[in-house]
Each structure stands twice: as structure tokens, then as C-alpha cells.
Amino acid sequence: MTLAFPVAMKFAVKTWSNGKARAGQLQLGSCPSPMETPALLLSTRKGLPLFISPDLLPDLPYPDSALLHVSPLHFVETMSPNIISKLGGLNQMLGLHRHAFAAFPRDSVQCLPEFDSSNKLGASFDTPSGRRLIKPVDYMELICSLKPSLWATLADEVPGWVSDHRNKASVDRTVKWLDDCISQSPASGAVFGAIVGGSDKEQRKRCALEVSKRNISGYWIGGFGFGESMDDRPALLNEVTDHLPGERPRLISGLGLPEEVLQGVAAGIDLFDSSYIYHLTLGGFALTFPLDLLNLAEEFPEKTMGIDQSKINLKATVYRKDTGPIVEGCVCYTCRNHTRAYINHLLNVHEMLAQILLEIHNTHHYLGFFQAIRSAIKEDKFERFCDMFLQKRRDHLTAAVAVGA
């Protein structure tokens, strides 16, 4: 049941950690209960998850899975804004009344920004229907018809290696388009201002300060995930978040891997959009890393060298006769009902059901990871959590090196 007058988004920080990581609560219009941050946005295609069918969605932990990311560019060419408005916007069209939608154009899998073709009129993206130049006017038309709970303004994202001139131009355009989009914004839906700036700290700071001057509900940070090195990233992230007001939520796009998520949380970011689950599922991988790190004793089982303790490739022949669930004790649909042997068989015969089951498990597991991050922040053990996590990931590499040496 949708509310007649959607309540605006409300965000409040509940716990601060020693560093800049924070845990908060986000109340969105269409969700009955508040979400806790840091949180993961589930990636979708045209509003529905890639493989998880809508009647299996309630099985995922709620309200953790309530926020879905949709890219308006998926609807370019396939559905006109008139039809979407006639069908009542996203929540009505998809029948997902308990879920909230976050709309921003960048979808790290299908809709990648093309900085070469962007110009002062609009930003260029590679969409499923070809390369398109999206002007703020067209973008706002789509947003108004989709009626998402929160949406980001159009941004000109550039990778870190462009020239300073280009970088400066991208910041100027983004701020201009921010004003254009705000002036045409729909009645409902929280506005998230876009912050870009490449790898130039000055530009990042300038953009953050400019955007924070406007009266908007949150910030969407773009320009990451284009292949910049992980070592430089924390400094840039800190540069951005230092100059943003603390009581508004921050959403970042492009940081998918667990290590990157930890970097983002450490810099003070609340919402993450990730394509990690998508790539894992397509490759036949299932996440298996332990989530309960803080209470785990040090007897982490050292299996044969070379096995990555964080995920397993179910296409491997060792799982042909393995009748256990993917992860012992996991309560997702896949682990309750199916065995590794069955998923191995499905992957070998190229059946779609394999991707469905794997996406359910991986989403469930990754949401559990975020839950672990939140508990660590609340118990003020976040730095230790980060260290232990990274150490476990590298353990198998050191073990392999030790044996090989």
C-alpha cells in the first residue's frame, strides 16, 4: 500500500566510532520500518533484481534489503516516461510496495559513463540501447515519471587520469546540472547532490563545498571505481567527507569489493551500490567468508593452500558430490533447500536456476557482511574489524607463499 503523501526521507546518525565511521538510521517514505546504515543497495535491472524473482525477495533479510538501486537509463528506449507515469511510478509498476528505490544513472555493469563524449549539454552514458547523451531535462523527465524515494542529480563523472582542465570542467558542469535538476525536481523523492572531482583533492574539496551549500537531503559521490588505486582512495574520500555536513547521508557508487566498502565506511559513507554480487554470480562463485569475525577464535581452518577463504567456485569438480549447503548455518533460501552438488550440476549444464540460487545466497551473505560492519561500529570495534578482515583475506596468500618457499 503506498502512502498518499510520501514522507520525506529522514536520516539520523546514532553511533559514532573513534574514526569517521558512523552508524545511523534511514527512514524512507515507502518502507514501514527504518533501515540501518551503513547499508547496501541491491542492484537491479529495470527495477527488478537480475535473477531473484519478486516472490523470493521477501525471503531476504528485511529491512536490510529494502533499498534497491535502479538506473533510469535502463528505461531509455524500452519504456517511455508516459507509460511509466501511467503505471504509477516504480513502486506501483513493480508491485514492490515495501521497498524503496534509489535512482542514479550509473550502473557499474551496464550503464557506464563515457567521459569522452560528455559535453556541456549533457553527460554521455553507454546504455543497453547504445551510447546516449543525457541532458538534465531528459533526466528529470525520467525521474519525475519513475518517482523514486531518493535520486541523485546528473553528474559528469571522469576517471582519475584525465587532465586538470577536464577535471575542473566536470566539477563546473556537475554543479550547474545540480541546480538545473533541483529546479525541476518532482514533489516527492529526496534529492542527493552529486560530487565529482577525479583524483584532484582541490577539485574534490571545491565540489563538496559547492554542493553542500545547496539545500538537499544527501550526497551522492561519484567518480570512483574507474580503476584508481586503492591506496590513493582513502585520502580522496576523506577530502570529500571532511567538507560535507555530518547529519546528511552519503551514497557512493562504484565501490563494490568488501575491502573497498570498508574503506568507504572508514571515511564516513553510509550507502553503497555494488556490482560485486553480479560478477560473483555470473562467474559461479558463492561467498563463504566468515561474518562473525570479532568473536571468532584464531583457529580459522587452514585448508589446502591456494583456496580463497572468501568464496568458492561451484563449477569446480570437487563439489560434484558435496551434499552440504553452500555455507553451514546460512539461513538463505539456497542454503536451506539446496546442496552444493546440485548447484554444481546446474552450472555445468548452464541452467538459469544456478544464477538465481547463487544471487540469493550472495546477496544474503553480503547483507550479513554489512550487518557485521554495523555491529562492529556500534560496539566501537570497527578498526579491529577492518584489520582482522583484511588479515583473513591475505592469510591464504601468506600460507601459500610459506608452503611454496
Add this chain to the structure above:
Amino acid sequence: ITRKPETSNCAPALSQREFLPAYLHCIPLSPPSASASASAFVLARFNRARAARMTLPHFVCETPLFMPVGTQGTIKGLTTSQLEEIGCQIILGNTYHLALRPTSELINELGGLHKFMNWPRALLTDSGGFQMVSLLHLADITENGVTFQSPVDGSPMLLTPEESIQIQNKIGADIIMALDDVVKTTTTGPRIGEAMYRTIRWIDRCIAAHQRPDEQNLFAIVQGGLDPVLRDICVKALTKRNLPGYAIGGLAGGEDKDSFWRVVAQCTAALPEDKPRYVMGVGYPLDIVVCSALGADMYDCVYPTRTARFGSALTPEGVLKLRHKAMAEDTRPVDPTCACMVCRTYSRAYIHSLVTKDAMGSQLLSYHNLYYMLQLSRDLHYSIIQGRFPEFVCDFLKKMVSSDNHLNYDTQITDVFLPMKTLYLKMRKLLKIFLTVTSPSGSAMPWRLQKLILELVSHHPRPKQRSKMPLGLITGIARAMRRKRPSSLDILSSKRAPRNYYKGKNCKPTGFHTRKGGYVIVPEKLPNYVVPDLTNFMLKPYVSQCPIEVLTTEASEPIK
């Protein structure tokens, strides 16, 4: 495997009652038969149509029923919980594919196919014979079994009836099929008879090799092509073996519908009344309704799921092509009368944007199509029990042929649904069948049904196609008709023929075609030219055009 007790009166266990309405009232008409673990218990009849309850080790099924085909251990795109939700009773598994991957030994080790795919209800496996013949290169059928080329390494392999039953025993389905010798319905000559007699000889071998007769029900398959005499011999011979059920095979090929329905009618009239009848490969909704009226109980087909993956939805009005661009503006649900999750939630416009581009589109459409087929089976079952079968059939036909559908579209779209003319012709054939089929006691169809169908037919005269083509096109076509055409006796060349026409130049083949469409060259078959040593060879490969003085004799004077 837990065996369900044989029920001697009507009420089923409460746990299986999810999709039974509260007003079900069973009228037992025949006592349960004494076969091993499948007892078909006919609940009600209308002429030759029957609604029955079939008790299998894993589930109690209600016929007429439709079985989705889960080829490789899963229905494409649907989880087992979704299948239970839409009311699926039996799933079909293909022995050939499962024996290839993951092998029947693995399935046996892991506790059977039920446990492997976590499907609590009933399963049926076919013998693998049909796939061999249709999929594999160089499948040759001998008295011993089917010889084929193993897809793994190309070596010749043999599938005997004993081995087929053994594999099916390991897989552990509730119903298993005997290996039969299948011929295409378009075959003529003694091959059909040979196949039919061989099927009978093989059924004895299958029965002898069956090691789990009290947990798995062996069904025999009636063959015999389109020849009523052969079919009759086959039915009689198989009935003598007193098997738990019988299938009518060899009919899923390219035969015309008239012959198809006649064969089904003949077989259902001759097969025993208290055993289930399974028409293999029958999938179109219209065919299912007709065969149910003729007395068949079980059907399977890949059609609903396959057509879903290609973007077509099954509705009471026909096949709806969601890929058509008219669907992009349509905000109605796929089928307004359907109660499935897809039709309650999504619009045609949204599904149009998903089909063929995203996996979710084929998932949602498969869900809807299977729901439609299973709802059709339920409707058939309950309409027979409640004594309103003829009304149901007339309603079903009326919806399919109704012309109201076309008025809903602003534009002239006649190819979104099947053309009315085709349906109309189909319906006339159906009418003929209904009017000629009689019940076992000899009385004709009730006059009410005849009247209803005649009314339907008279309200829909043969539709006239009004031409709306511009004048230029018409004159162009007239010109083409007047043009002198070369005689049709001209030799057909590749240029004039349809695209698939192949005409060679009498070169010997140098290899063989693979199943996937490629071509493998066999080195032994390549032409080997033996070229002699050409050192100090004086002749050149051309004749010089320059005149050379040649001394000739007097005999070369010009003749007067």
C-alpha cells in the same frame, strides 16, 4: 520414499488440499485397481472424459494434468518452491540428459532425483529413446537397442531396454517409461510395423529388468504410427502385460491434426479404463482440451516454457506476443483473468521491456505460462467432477475465437493473436470430431453441446480480408502476374529456391555434419591427388597464341 496409503474413499489428506476447493464432492465410480503403487481412481466422467486421482509414492495427483518438462533436473528459471505454489504435481525429467550430466550413478549416490533437486512431489522420467533419435547423429536402431555416437568422445554406444530401465531405477522417479522404438509419423512402409512389434518385444525386456516395481511405476508406450490396425495390435498386446499405466507415443511430430485426434480417440477407446493414459508431447492448450475430452489423462510438453523464453504468453484468448511493439503501450496485465503473481502485479508494457533482454522476463513469463497450463488442468478436472464439462469446453473455445479482442486495439493489429482464420478452421475440425465421437454406451453427444457449438460456428462466418493496399502496389502485383514466367519444369537453381535448398556439384562428401551445425572433415575422405615428378617437363600449361612456322606435307591442301 514414503508410500501414500491407497485411499478407498474420496477425501485426500489435508496436506495435499492446498488447491482443492472446499466444495469438492467425490463420486466414486470404479473400485481402485490392484496395481503396485499407482492406482488411478476415476472420480467422475463425462462421456469419455474422466477426472481421476492417481496415487503415486510421492504425491496424489489429480488428472487431467499437465507435466512441465524439467529437462536437466530443473524447470528453466523456476525454483521448486515456486512450482509448488502454482500447483505443479509432476515434473518430467529427461533420462538422456541426466545420464549424461550428472550421471545416474551420482544421482543414485546422492539419494535419488527427488533429493537431488529437492522436489517433494512426483517425478516422471522418459526412457531416453526419443532424445537419442532426435538429437544424436547416426542413431541406428537394432533389435538389441539403439546404437548412437556418444556425445562425449564419438565412440559408438548402445542403449538397450535393460540399461534404460537400470538408469531410470537409479534416478528414482515415481513413473518410468519403457524404451520404445519411435518412428516419425511421416514414415511410411514396413518400418512402422517393425517398430511397433519391436516395442512389444522390448516391453517384456523392460519388465524383466525393472528392479523396483513397488516403488516405480513402469508405463508402456503404444506405437504404430497412424495405422489403426497396427495401433490396435499394439494396444491389445500391451494391455495383456497389465502395467500400471499406458502412454500413447509417436504423435508429437508433424502429422496433421485430423490423424492425430483419430489415433488418440482410437487408443483411448481401447486402453483399459482404470489405468492412466499419457499422451506424450502434447502441449497446445487446444490439443489438451480435445484429448481430455477423448479420455486421456496426462500430458507433457516443453511448449509453455519454451514459448515464454521467446516472449510469448499463453492466455485464454490465444498466444500473446509480448515482443510486439503494440505491447509497449499496453498497461493491462498479461491476462486480466489470471490469478498468478505475474498477472496480479505486472503490466504488459513492463514485461515487453523485459522479454528477450533480461533473464527476469523469461522467468516471469515461464511462471505465468505454467500457471496457465496448470490452471487449465485444474479447470478440466473440476469441470468434469462438477458435471459442467461441455460448458467449460464451449467457454474455452468461445474465448479463443472471440473477435472482441481485436476491437481493443486502436491500430489494426491482427498478428498479435493467432489469425482468426486459423483458429476458425481448427474449430470446425474440432466440431467434426465432437459430433462423431460417441461414448462407450453408444449415445451421441448431448444435443445441448451440439447446439452450443453450432451457434458459435454460425456467429463467426469466414472472415473477409479487406485489402487496404495502395494502388501502386496493386498494379505492381498485377504486372507480376501477367509476366511470362519460365516453365516450372526448369531445373531449380539455388538462386530460385528457398533458403535451405542445397544443391551440390557432385563432389564427394569429405566428412560429416555435427549436431551443432558445424562440419568435421575426415582426413581419409579428402581427395588425394597423386602428382608425378615434374622436373624436366617440357609441356607448358598454356598454348601459345603466336603463330609458329610449321612445315606440313602436301596432303594439307585446301579441299575444293
